[in-house]
Amino acid sequence: MSRSLFVAALLAATACSAEPQAGNAASDSTAATAGKPFVETVVADFDAPWAMTFLPDGRMLVTEKDGRLLLVSADGKARQTIATLTVDSAGQGGLMDVVLAPDFAQSKRVYLSWSTTGAGGKGVVLARGVLDEANPGAAKLSQIQEIFRATPFVEGNGHYSGRIAFSPDGQYLFFTNGERQKFDPAQDPKATLGKVLRLTPDGKPAAGNPLAAKGFHPAVWSYGHRNLLGIAFDAQGNLWEQEMGPKGGDELNLVLPGRNYGYPKVSNGDHYDGRPIPDHAPGDGFEAPKVSWTPVISPGGLMIYSGNLFPQWKGDAFIGGLSSKALVRVDLDGTNARKGDQWDMGARIREVEQGPDGAIYVLEDGAQGSQGRMLRLTPAR
Template sequence: MIARSLFVAALLGATACSAEPQASAAAAPAATGKPFVETVVADFDSPWAMTFLPDKRMLVTEKDGRLLLVSADGKARSTIATLTVDTAGQGGLMDVVLAPDFAKSKRVYLSWAATGPGGKGVVLARGVLDDATVGAEKLRQIEVLFRATPFVEGNGHYSGRIAFSPAGKYLFFTNGERQKFDPAQDPRATLGKVLRLTPDGKPAPRSPLTAKGFNPAVWSYGHRNLLGIAFDAQGNLWEQEMGPKGGDELNLVLPGRNYGYPKVSNGDHYDGRPIPDHQPGDGFEAPKVWWTPVISPGGLMIYSGDLFPQWKGDAFIGGLSSQALVRVDLNGTNAKKGDQWDMGARIREVEQAPDGAIYVLEDGAQGSQGRMIRLTPAR
């Protein structure tokens, strides 16, 4: 369902392409003692997500609502849309993902925090990239497809990550529980859930939970703040989320399952109140991997490239409070902790480049610049 008021606001907020200089020249590769070389590609203002176009250019979102088109070498950029978003707290312009048929449709999917009746919430939108004229690229026909329900007061736990199923038939969209706890178990709400939608933003048919009275978009529930979602080469859907005080999770998402929050968690409430731990036979789906102390997981990527063959099929997670890049060994539907590299900054996003390099985006929180860094094998 298109939210007309948000559609109009987003469309009016779109701006013409404008050339902008890179904030600083790309830095020389850094020798770190890690199994990769770090090369700074560009700087951004509080970047949140990125994705690669088929021609190796990049789309990057910034918290304040700007969608940037960035050259493959990071030396040139333009603003191709400016969305009207709510930037308070954890709000802002969030994920950016290409449609599976992007080569034909030129569609780009986005998420952001918006205001509306009842308070605030995350929305899913899409536009069409008009790049026929070099130097005048623009995202047009921006439309809001889906709104989390209900909108509530507060500025946290929007989530808003997007992933298409391998065949491109379904769009999976994460809705955080908005720091309200109970909505994660509320069958009528989309908050605290993984949603399965059509590419047009409608609830996909045959949800396993509809017969139990759930919102027809809900695929799994009992989640907290879901800031990463990705499919592996076998078609398994993985999701990572921030736990409360302890208990960050990497989950294998299965249809109709209850992941327990806030009834169970491997962490406790911030005010010291205990939450029962996951236990065998408790009726809840336990995480495949969990962290206490927390890593504060940001973006999630499943590596499929050839540049790091030893890591093919593994999960990579950005660490915010841990200022780390985290690797998890995936083996079918099983997972175990791998490496955790100190990156010296909050890592918001992890992406794989067409050539198999790994790109990370620093969070750039509190007004600081967030760098885009390219990781290639150490020789």
């Protein structure tokens, strides 16, 4: 179901060294706050950043809400715009996730998600392109092609989700579609909304998905989700996902094939207008979260730590907190989880990633037209 991309322009920008960052904070600016076991170093500033990923050489790709994909030097001091995409950035929309293909070293493929308009309203799409650095100093993302889109498109500006993760064997791509603040699509077998999807790297529904024989959309892996803003595999191959609950009931879930996670039939939160939603309960037929939060943390990005810089946290989950303005750690133990630390970061945290050296990187959310910092966290000594 490959389609031509809706791209306004691809910008081959000037060399990294020739495009200084307006308002960039000094990369050696550090802050150690009492009670935190890490030092915060400001790496760079961005305009409403949404996601980031590391290239093998330590450089970074960063998405900004209004449609720019940036190639950033490892020290954060230089950048170039390698693509400008036509996105619908109203509300919670924009250019969202960015992930490297498992075979990036050979293919140079990069996967992206964003919100766009189409028949019926708006929705999230999955696309991929090729990082082209043939012209030194003027890199670009070329051959951009849409390979999957959520169905149906509906009116509204919220709950797109759009997170991407590859299975450890590199054979499958998992893609999150939010329920778009419409509630019922999360339980609709024909819709991809409110679901975790399992696709091939080409964006096709993967063969053998667990619900296809029951009449579900063939891409569906699990359902009954709300706004899924983080998805990641741990070292044992378990798939974890976190999502925003309604008024209360943010969730960290162990995603299992074919399971129904209950929304909007059950939730540990309630509707914003005060109407109750039944809580998860043993024997209700729905998969309960491993951890839930009330009051909410408004979970953003999700990362499972595998580095050596913080050995005490190896194998733990890290979640960016939006309304909570926090970095949240969850202890993972096989298929079980429990709350760990919650550190006040003083700003909405949209994304959390692990750097090549085991440092933890976070992106502040900012807002369209304002700055959001990238911070590098290293052990306090």
